[in-house]
Amino acid sequence: VSxxxxxxxxxLYCGK
Structure with missing residues (x-):
């Protein structure tokens, strides 16, 4: 994971 x-x-997770 970079x-x-x-x-x-x-x-993506917090940009709902």
Whole structure:
């Protein structure tokens, strides 16, 4: 898991 993956996951999870 890279920093970019965490960024995308956070965007999707909190960007409902």
């Amino acid at each position: 920093q970019a993956d965490i960024r995308i996951f956070f965007e």
